[in-house]
Amino acid sequence: MSEYEILRIQLLKTLVQMEEQLLVSIGKEKFQSNTTADSGDGNSTLQQAELQMKVVFSVSELSNYLGVSTDCIYTMVRENQIPFVRVRRRIIFYRDSINSWIHTNTPYPK
Template identity: 75%
Template sequence: MEEKLLVGVEKATFQSQATADSRDENLTFPKDDIQVKAVFSVSELSDYLGVSTDCIYTMVRENQIPFVRIRRRILFYRDSINSWIHTPPKKTK
């Protein structure tokens, strides 16, 4: 199938053209309802940061990372985590 460069083409136009061009091929399009998660669980944050869940629990226990506890669940807001990542560490003497 020939690749085409899309510049300023509306999504509906692209999808209808792609469907017409590929009636015999099985193509999948991204779903419209995919959204970026605003809140992470411990396991999701460990994947996001590339560290173990034990490391996340240690940082929570020592208050080194911003978190919210809802009953027994520990949750992390994406915006808070991104701000925490980009904030330089405090110097201790």
């Protein structure tokens, strides 16, 4: 084996270990905290994992979760097309309500 191949294998092992540590830390955060603060670290995979664990979404979090713009979310809220809760001026969405809304509004192939 060449030195390049050995370094490549070591790098892959390190990456796998780092990914496992990240998944473990995400699992710990899930049970230790129920906060809804954004992480802002820029890692889209990590952000998606955090969104999957959240119970309540803000408008921007829901737009990331659904893959649509915030303008689209505000329009659906204004037209009562999506389940939401208004707390004073803040609009929040429960993940379970959104998931059931998705399942009831998704056309199934015949």
